[in-house]
Amino acid sequence: MPVKSGGIRSGLEQAQTPAGRTQRLPLSGACKQQGSGAAISFSHVGQYFLLREKSGARAIEALHDVNLEIQKHEFVAIVGPSGCGKTTLLNIAAGLVQQQFGEARVNGAVPRAGQKNVAYMLARDALLPWRTAIRNVEYGLELNGVAKKERRHRAGELLAAVGLSGYENAYRSQLSHGMRQRVALARTFALDSSILLMDEPFGALDSHLKIQLGELLLSLWEQNKRSVMFVTHDLHEAIALADRVIVMRPKPGHIAADIPIPLPRPRNLNSLQVNSEYHELYQHIWSVMGNV
Amino acid sequence: MPVKSGGIRSGLEQAQTPAGRTQRLPLSGACKQQGSGAAISFSHVGQYFLLREKSGARAIEALHDVNLEIQKHEFVAIVGPSGCGKTTLLNIAAGLVQQQFGEARVNGAVPRAGQKNVAYMLARDALLPWRTAIRNVEYGLELNGVAKKERRHRAGELLAAVGLSGYENAYRSQLSHGMRQRVALARTFALDSSILLMDEPFGALDSHLKIQLGELLLSLWEQNKRSVMFVTHDLHEAIALADRVIVMRPKPGHIAADIPIPLPRPRNLNSLQVNSEYHELYQHIWSVMGNV
Amino acid sequence: GPTSSADASEKFNVAVYAGNVVSLYAYIGVSEGFYKNEGLDVTLVETTAGPQATAALSSGSIDVMLNSPDNALNAKQQGFDSIVIAGNLKKPLFQLVVKDKADFPHISDGYPAVMQDVVGKKVSTYVLGSSIDRLGKLLLNGAGLPTDSATFVPVGGPGQGATALDAGQIDVLMDAFNPAIAAEIAGKGSVLLDCSIASCGKAADAAGAMSQAYWTTQKALDKKTADFRAFVTAQGKIHAWATDPANSKALLAIMQKYLPVPAGVDPSGFYSELQELMPRYFSVEVNKDAINANMEAMLEMGDLKSPVETSGMVWSEARLTTAP
Amino acid sequence: MSENTMAPVAIDPDAWVRSQLRAASAQRLRHGLSVWVLRLVVIGGALFLWQSLVNARVLDPFVVSSPQAVGAFLLENLGTGKFWTDVQATVLATLIGFVLASIAGVVAAFVLAQSKHLHDVVDPILTFFNSMPRVAFAPLFVVWFGLGITSKIVLAFSLCFFIVLSGALVGLTQVDSDLNTITRQLGANRRQHFVKLVLPNALPSIAASLRLALIYGFLAVVVGEMIGSSSGLGQQIAYYSGVLRMDAVFGILLVLGVLVSAAVALMRAVENYFLRWQ
Amino acid sequence: MSENTMAPVAIDPDAWVRSQLRAASAQRLRHGLSVWVLRLVVIGGALFLWQSLVNARVLDPFVVSSPQAVGAFLLENLGTGKFWTDVQATVLATLIGFVLASIAGVVAAFVLAQSKHLHDVVDPILTFFNSMPRVAFAPLFVVWFGLGITSKIVLAFSLCFFIVLSGALVGLTQVDSDLNTITRQLGANRRQHFVKLVLPNALPSIAASLRLALIYGFLAVVVGEMIGSSSGLGQQIAYYSGVLRMDAVFGILLVLGVLVSAAVALMRAVENYFLRWQ
């Protein structure tokens, strides 16, 4: 079960103060200690991007004073309108973007691309076009020195789990949009990373598959005590899967709300449809999001 | 209002017969005449793909005896699980894939890539990376010889309509996933094509934007009497927007059901949330889809 | 046509060997205005190899070229109407320079004895099949040695042999005399054989008696007879000027301009030796016998398959060598 | 469209697969045949034109020889041991120079692709050396590396290296950023990143530059042999053009053309094998 | 990480933008400076080594000249009209040959990219001609095109054309299929498809091949001039190497290197302008 921390409070606090131009001074020592036990923590993270125009340039404030902690074995979903900085936040955790302000930590260390135990699933499939589906799933295992026979076996199992048995030898160009995403999903699951960063992993899938693969994700998460940071546009999906839903808002990108989801575990995603608490939570968050 | 044709009947008929290996003989003359008035028609369309394996090759039956007519000024949504042949069907209508069996017609003619009056929005954004957002929106206008000033004006308006004013000069690499999709959407809308083929056009957008841009699409559709063939994974979206929802099923890809949506027009997508007929339709189609 | 010689400047292209002493008279003709005086506007086209110039001659892009009789005979056999209009050299052009005298005990015995020392050595040549290559083989042949008793190494062209000698790639440098002198003066080696002083055997002497001359084609000659006449006249005047001791200062200046001293070589020694040797080589007379001697040698060595009709290869207006 | 496009949907997928595969191989055969027929027509036509123009005395056989004479020369010489020794010398020097340059070129491109700074420093220096006419250096190479095979290898290397470097750099620096991200994220070390992502991605560019390099490698060796050598086809060309035997020169050029074309065809086959996913 | 990374989030985006732009231009300047300093160190070091080795008699000035002698030659000759006439002749012939070959190469690549069948027919024939050592043809070119600038232009063309063709083909055939689809679908005609999609997409490949072609264009012209010419830097090289003036040969090679490097740098600047979106 997720450990509720100061993260919620600070998130809600943030939502109440209008996103001003001046902000708090350096973190207190207490805050720093809090971060040490978390799987992922952001404190006062800010990120600008430079956009060149005909006349000069202008700053896009992609993230503004973001404070968020994701505890070990916590499943946190992030929702928010397009362009509010969700991917940027994932990129910072993955070490692909170095934030300009504030601090980020993954397992207590500064994020670094290629860090062990962190799996990042991009919003685009990023399959190698010269590899077949199964060899794409094997890719991470291969890079980590898993023996051929073992990785082939594991990849075959995962492909079957995402509903793609029979397509082992298909190249990317021979797969449909959703199939590509499923191969990418299988590739992400193939490594037993303790932290999963997922950017709209089910974005190209139909609702049935979403439920099926959501349950697969939950079972993997529960088995291996992973921590998940899950970006999605589907609020149903966010509530059904997560321990907490973080609502972000744009201009500048910031955290507007941090809402715990007290639905019991293990969850049967199909039966949630008839769970009234689930629908109440949905209405609540929907209204929070609608206040943009 | 959509003209209900034999399309529904034949679709439902099809759903009742199990997807057998042998099928009907050539179309009757009557069927041919029917097709002549439709914006898009498929009759007995079948499509195989060859998948090479280590040992030989095997056929994937992507489409099996698909019969479908989309009338002028009709809005048809297609739903179905990943890999059931939705994109293949769009590709045939767009003239990008030449079906192996049966017949397809667009405005009475054999589909051809680059045909006038047909706009195709791919599932991937397909923005030219060396053009800025606004010049990507202008692309189609430019190719059709619209004068620079006019196309710049029109592109600016459309970018604003999809919520991207301020990002005119951003390159693809500087846009978020959803922003890219919105630029592609603006590009699709820029040409006044009478037929719109759309492959998950709102797939990367959050629910608020989906509603906003859904309404934009509906208003453009109503103004210009366009015909729309709309592939989506979001059943809510399909019901909210379409005159008919076509349910497809895989292995082999075929049409399982063709369900008219008798909700009144014009529709306010936000208020549908509290419309009971809408929820009933959802439950009905959901159950049809669940029978896979 | 013949009337065109009246024009103040008739375009006339002469192919010469870039930076080689063999081109000296052409350089004099241009810089002292001898051609201009005859109404010819001469452009010197610098080439590195005879066959290239022969091709240019056949296309009409040059009017006359410096060439050796063996090249001309080859061309003739291929159906090309080579014709010589003026001589240029009367002795074999080349010298043999060796890197290490100690390897050549017969160096003071002269030809043909020295050739025994060359056996088994590597001797430089420009390209296989070139005139210099052929003369080298004639030297061996004349000394009663098989033509393959030394290894002939093609080094590309004039000048390059000197560096190859220095780097030990070859044992014997066989080259036109300015690079040979340069190599000697720079201390890269010592002269083994100089055929302008000592006899190099009957065949080599005869074949080298007109080792370079000005050649053209019968077709060109028919078309621009007056121009060629003017050119030959100019050659005569150049020869007279060059061999007149009164002009030695001006001659030195021309040599300094067109035959620059190589790096690491003492200029005064180089130029004085050039000036001293020069009169022994140059002549504007055409030696009919040299053409025939060349043909015989080529037939003997298999470079020509059958005899070539040489009677038409000398212009009727050329100044001929009077028998010695 | 005619009635038969509306025929019933295929009865048996297996039969369809078999027919597709059969059709594909028939198509390949037809394609191959038609391509070869066309090629032969083009080549035959060119030879016929050449011979006719010579016969009609429009072209001068002294300058351009004739197909007949070239054929006679080849008939006479192709059988001789000397000829094959020369072919061997040329091919060997080219292959050694080419292989060394290919490895060095790809490695250098890899190193330069790592660091923009290094690339910026080194690039004009490389351009500078590349821009010097290497053929003018041939005599120097002869002095430094001898008259044997080494100087030709060096000359071939000095041309091929820059061609491969330039082509490989284009390929190596154009990696899709998503694939890059995912590969780093999956824990690839530098070597793996290069071997599993950057290299396969750059293969089309590298392959094209290798083909070009092979061609220029032959050119370099032949020119090197023309300038200074005791064996090789280039030396033969120099010899025969020295004695104005254009039939022989063309004959040897023909042999060279066939040799290089065969080598390039072989490379293309290898390339197609590696790029069969496309 | 130190305390200051946890400073408050930036106060004023405009100030941040200004500081970013300032930092970027300062960075560019620093980069440019450091690159130039390093280059000069490398070049200076090489020259120093060369001179020292000659002074110490490890290298023979007879063979490799020396920086001092080269400098003296250049000082003496760079001012003369004759020298610049030669430079002009070489540059002019190269540019004409290069420009013609670039256009022809891109157009030919475009045509071949249209039809795999045509490509398959023509490719080995092109390879065949490309594989013949063009330098061996120089005399033929002299026959056909004279000893003037034309034969050099043709020689340059014959090298550049194939380099551009090969590079452009790679670029032109590697178009992202989605971009292809969308462009056709939006109603592009053939010309537009090429001009607006295929060409910009192939620009990096084409630019790289153009750079290489320019370099080989210079090489071809210089070699052509070495073989037979009345002007040009190549003729000077042939002349001075015939008289063993290595200082002059190296000096002219140096001038050539600088010329070509400058031309390539110019091309790169143009290229960067067109590829600034990357």
Ligand SMILES: Nc1ncnc2c1ncn2[C@@H]1O[C@H](COP(=O)(O)OP(=O)(O)OP(=O)(O)O)[C@@H](O)[C@H]1O
């Ligand atoms: N490399 C970049 N250069 C410039 N601006 C960028 C860059 N990356 C992101 N941005 C900007 O940062 C903002 C946030 O982008 P981000 O991709 O994080 O959004 P997102 O929340 O993931 O949106 P979506 O749901 O559409 O994927 C956007 O305004 C985007 O334009």
Ligand SMILES: Nc1ncnc2c1ncn2[C@@H]1O[C@H](COP(=O)(O)OP(=O)(O)OP(=O)(O)O)[C@@H](O)[C@H]1O
């Ligand atoms: N070029 C191709 N080569 C081989 N198989 C293909 C090709 N294109 C599509 N297919 C196959 O055809 C089937 C249908 O693909 P299609 O892209 O139409 O599915 P879809 O319904 O659009 O799925 P999704 O919702 O995942 O996009 C899939 O099994 C796919 O593997």
Ligand SMILES: [Mg+2]
């Ligand atoms: Mg995103």
Ligand SMILES: [Mg+2]
């Ligand atoms: Mg699809």
